[in-house]
Amino acid sequence: MDVLVYDAHSYDRTFLDAANQGRHRLTYTAAQLDVQTAALAQGFPAICCFVNDQATAEVIERLAAGGTRLIAQRSTGYNNIDLIAAEQYGITAMRVSYYSPYSVAEFAVGLLQTLNRRIHRAYNRTREFNFRLAGLLGRDIHGSTVGVVGTGKIGAVFASIMHGFGCSLLGYDVTHNPDCLALGMRYVPLEELLRASDIVSLHVPLLPETYHMINRETLALMKPDAFLINTSRGGLIDTDALIETLRAGRIAGVGLDVYEEEEGVFFHDLSDRVITDDTLARLMTFPNVLVTGHQAFFTREAMTTIAETTIRNITDFEEGRENENILRPRR
Numbered sequence: 001m002d003v004l005v006y007d008a009h010s011y012d013r014t015f016l017d018a019a020n021q022g023r024h025r026l027t028y029t030a031a032q033l034d035v036q037t038a039a040l041a042q043g044f045p046a047i048c049c050f051v052n053d054q055a056t057a058e059v060i061e062r063l064a065a066g067g068t069r070l071i072a073q074r075s076t077g078y079n080n081i082d083l084i085a086a087e088q089y090g091i092t093a094m095r096v097s098y099y100s101p102y103s104v105a106e107f108a109v110g111l112l113q114t115l116n117r118r119i120h121r122a123y124n125r126t127r128e129f130n131f132r133l134a135g136l137l138g139r140d141i142h143g144s145t146v147g148v149v150g151t152g153k154i155g156a157v158f159a160s161i162m163h164g165f166g167c168s169l170l171g172y173d174v175t176h177n178p179d180c181l182a183l184g185m186r187y188v189p190l191e192e193l194l195r196a197s198d199i200v201s202l203h204v205p206l207l208p209e210t211y212h213m214i215n216r217e218t219l220a221l222m223k224p225d226a227f228l229i230n231t232s233r234g235g236l237i238d239t240d241a242l243i244e245t246l247r248a249g250r251i252a253g254v255g256l257d258v259y260e261e262e263e264g265v266f267f268h269d270l271s272d273r274v275i276t277d278d279t280l281a282r283l284m285t286f287p288n289v290l291v292t293g294h295q296a297f298f299t300r301e302a303m304t305t306i307a308e309t310t311i312r313n314i315t316d317f318e319e320g321r322e323n324e325n326i327l328r329p330r331r
């Protein structure tokens, strides 16, 4: 099939070309999918999208008019696709429902320990031959209570790593994962989890029900010396409320791999530009905030599976086979 790959970077090309082996004709564009760039897909029966490509109803209408029949999303999360509109315009949407959950879970632990032990600050200091320890004091993770919000594939791996650290586990999810129960996780309401946890890590998808689940009221429930880690989707956290909490010194540290306004910012080098997002700029000023640019998935293993599954999805669609990665609107 002719496939237009949106928001393509050199690493996307490397992994997709390796998985494709010339099977489909892949055309790469650095453009992100939106109302303007939908026209680039004219004549492409398939497009391949990433997390910040906006497959809104208006975009989907334009894609359908241009002959597109498949959106192959190269990620797990798919909150950027209007599935009702896709169904209405006869476009099939597929995703990568499974790839290394270790990539994201291990990164979440990395964010936590970097913040806790101030490794990022130590790195900068020692490069200037400053080997003083003042300001680098951390705490043992062993014995902490860890609240895992969303105990699916990634949350369960995160829970198991934290179990290995010697933590007790609280979970919040609409379903109870037997792997987490086997680790001794206790499922509790979100409010109780937030009140009792020393570390809170978010692993639920972004849905209307989970949008801004971390807000002024829920942040107020958290222990003032708790760490909050978000490697899921930026929209789970009300950033303005988070900034208020940080300003008041009511949280120990925040690790964010995602940000609700990351579109157009993350995955780009803006080092020569004036940053116009005052909220992001303010967030960056806190010494106890660590922001990374949506890189938790970015391991060799995850990229290989993402590319292979994306190519398999395109092939299955072309050959009329249904598979587990087809996305359907929730009824």
Ligand code: NAD
Residues within 6 Å of the ligand: 076, 077, 101, 104, 149, 150, 151, 152, 153, 154, 155, 172, 173, 174, 175, 203, 204, 205, 206, 207, 209, 210, 231, 232, 233, 257, 258, 294, 295, 296, 297, 298
């Ligand atoms: P998953 O589907 O295996 O797990 C999600 C869990 O959330 C499920 O157990 C589900 O029951 C639960 N859930 C859904 N709606 C809920 C609700 N309203 N309240 C409570 N729990 C709810 O997904 P996963 O593979 O573990 O991925 C989790 C999220 O991580 C993805 O949706 C995606 O947004 C994010 N993600 C981020 C990166 C990154 O690079 N930062 C990479 C991959 C995935």
